[in-house]
Amino acid sequence: MNKSNAALRFLAVVALVLTAGCSGETDGLQISDARVGAPTGPNAAMYFTARGSDEADSLRSASTDVANEVQIHETVTSDEGTMSMPSIPRLELPAGGQLVLEPGGYHLMLVDVDQLEVGDTISVTLTWEVAGEMTVEAEVVDPSDTMGEE
Amino acid sequence: MFRRSGVVVLVAALTLAACQSAVSTGALQGVAIENPTEKGSFVLTDTEGESYDFAARTEGKLTLLYFGYLQCPDICPVHLAQIAEVLGEDAELARKTEVVFVSVDPDRDTPEAIREFLDRFDTAFVGLTGSHDQLKTAQEAAGVPPARILGEGDDYTVDHAGWVIAYAPDGLSYSIYPFGTRQSQWNNDLQLLAKLVGEQGS
Numbered sequence: 001m002n003k004s005n006a007a008l009r010f011l012a013v014v015a016l017v018l019t020a021g022c023s024g025e026t027d028g029l030q031i032s033d034a035r036v037g038a039p040t041g042p043n044a045a046m047y048f049t050a051r052g053s054d055e056a057d058s059l060r061s062a063s064t065d066v067a068n069e070v071q072i073h074e075t076v077t078s079d080e081g082t083m084s085m086p087s088i089p090r091l092e093l094p095a096g097g098q099l100v101l102e103p104g105g106y107h108l109m110l111v112d113v114d115q116l117e118v119g120d121t122i123s124v125t126l127t128w129e130v131a132g133e134m135t136v137e138a139e140v141v142d143p144s145d146t147m148g149e150e
Numbered sequence: 151m152f153r154r155s156g157v158v159v160l161v162a163a164l165t166l167a168a169c170q171s172a173v174s175t176g177a178l179q180g181v182a183i184e185n186p187t188e189k190g191s192f193v194l195t196d197t198e199g200e201s202y203d204f205a206a207r208t209e210g211k212l213t214l215l216y217f218g219y220l221q222c223p224d225i226c227p228v229h230l231a232q233i234a235e236v237l238g239e240d241a242e243l244a245r246k247t248e249v250v251f252v253s254v255d256p257d258r259d260t261p262e263a264i265r266e267f268l269d270r271f272d273t274a275f276v277g278l279t280g281s282h283d284q285l286k287t288a289q290e291a292a293g294v295p296p297a298r299i300l301g302e303g304d305d306y307t308v309d310h311a312g313w314v315i316a317y318a319p320d321g322l323s324y325s326i327y328p329f330g331t332r333q334s335q336w337n338n339d340l341q342l343l344a345k346l347v348g349e350q351g352s
Contacts, residue, residue, distance in 0.1 A: 040227045040270045041220035041263075075224050075329075080295045083225055083312035083329060104329050107224050108169060143227035144235050 028053040029093070029131045030102075034138035034146040036110065037146045045073075045107040046124060046138055047146055050099040057130040059099070064124040067110035074106050074112075083108070085116050103147050116140045177342055179335040180316065180325030189213065189321045190291030194252065195279040197265040202278055204250065204288070205321075212247045212344045213317040215292055219308045220267050225329045227271075229314050232336045234271040246319070246344050249275045254285055254297035254310050307310035318346040 034048040034068065050059070062070040073085045076079075081148040083104075091106055101107050108124070121142040127133050175182065191205040204215075216235055218226035230251065237244040251268060252330045253259040256279050259267075264277035280288065293312035301307055314327040316339070325339065 021316035037223065037227055038270075039223070040230075041223065041267050043223040045223035050234050073224070077312060077329075078309065081294050081312055081328065082297070082309050084298075085224055085307050086300065103224055103228050104171070109223055111270055137341075142231055142235075144231035146228060147330075147332070 016025050029052070029057060029128065029134070031126070031134070031136045032078055033148075034100040034124070034136045035141050035146060036116065036122060036138045037143040039110075039113045039116055039142050040143065042112055044113045044116065045103070045112045046070075047101040047103065047107055047145070048136065048138065049095050052093045052095055052097050053131075054101070055130055057093045057128045059126055060129055061127045062124055064110060064122060064128075065113040066116065066122050067069065068112040069110075070124065071092060071109045071111060072106070073109045075104050077104070093095075093128075118142050158264065175324040175342075175346075177192065178325045178339050178351060180327045180331065180339050181313075182255065182325050183323055186322040186324045187293060189317045189323070190288070190293065192288035192291040193282075194280040194284055194288055195261070197261040197268070197277040197279075199261060204278075204291075206316070207276075208248045209321070210319050212243075212319055212346075214247065215247045215252070215315045215317070216250070216299060216313075217252045217254050217289060217292070217294060217311050219253055219297075219310065220259045220263055221255065222308070223311075225312055229269045229327070229329070229331075230268070230275070232312070232331065232333050233340070234275075235333060236336050236340050237272060237274075240341075243340060243344050244272075244274065250278060251275055252278045252285065252288060252299065254289070255308050256282060287308065316340075316343055318343045320346055 011031055030051045032049050036044050036046045064070060071087045072091055074088050075085045077083050091099055118140055121137050123135050123136045124138055125133055159329045166308035189205050193201055193203050196202040215262055216229055237247060253264050259279060261279060264279060268275040268277045292315060297308050300307050300309050312329045315323050316325055317323045
């Protein structure tokens with residue numbers, strides 16, 4: 001092995017260690033873009049993106065002080081174009097993959113939700129099979145702003 | 151049988167128009183209807199408890215018709231908020247437009263609750279309700295598959311048409327707006343559809 005190869009290897013190891021160090025603090029499941037459409041009726045929908053760790057996980061339940069109950073729903077479009085939102089027992093997050101909750105797909109339905117205004121922030125506790133409980137902050141946005149970027 | 155007719159209507163609706171009709175609708179970004187359909191005729195009850203003749207009351211206006219329900223947190227508010235955003239920025243356009251929301255959940259959605267719901271978007275939005283039979287008739291007249299109740303008890307959800315039907319001021323529908331329509335597409339199309347007033351001389 002010549003010197004430059006050894007140096008490269010050393011740098012590669014350093015890079016790996018550094019990367020590991022970075023992710024060490026934020027390792028595991030991460031939530032981003034948590035948002036709730038300002039309620040217009042008794043219920044509101046919450047959306048977020050979860051990025052998984054090396055281990056697959058699944059969202060089992062959720063709760064918040066601002067709603068009586070939180071249900072996991074999937075909006076389903078039929079062949080006819082009709083839409084319904086059956087409640088489903090869990091959401092799967094593949095290992096190293098992501099789980100996207102967005103309008104027209106999955107959402108958490110906050111049942112009998114308190115009056116929330118655009119700009120408010122609410123805390124929602126997500127219970128994962130592996131990662132356990134984690135509390136996330138979700139911003140209340142106008143329903144037209146719940147969809148992702150164009 | 152109704153479901154089958156719904157399929158036919160939707161298949162027709164979702165078939166992208168290969169050529170432009172006499173009216174200049176080529177720039178519309180909604181899902182074009184190959185053979186523009188006429189505005190259906192039905193009578194329901196508005197949130198003031200008054201009879202509302204849909205075809206008569208919306209004549210000559212750009213009309214947006216949507217069947218939904220109040221406990222729907224995911225798609226219904228998005229459609230209505232998107233439309234409200236366009237109209238909120240253009241009083242002239244709003245004046246020429248009638249937005250009609252029909253609740254297909256008459257057992258839970260009272261006229262008062264419908265009014266309160268719509269007022270969160272725009273106090274000018276019209277809210278309608280009726281008996282199950284009247285609502286079925288209205289949905290058939292509009293060419294959408296009748297909504298169905300899914301589940302039991304108080305916790306049921308409603309399977310309903312997910313798209314908004316737009317009728318130009320000439321009373322024809324050239325395009326529909328399925329869920330997933332972007333704000334920019336609404337901005338574009340409502341302006342275009344309202345301008346069909348001039349071209350049609352109505």
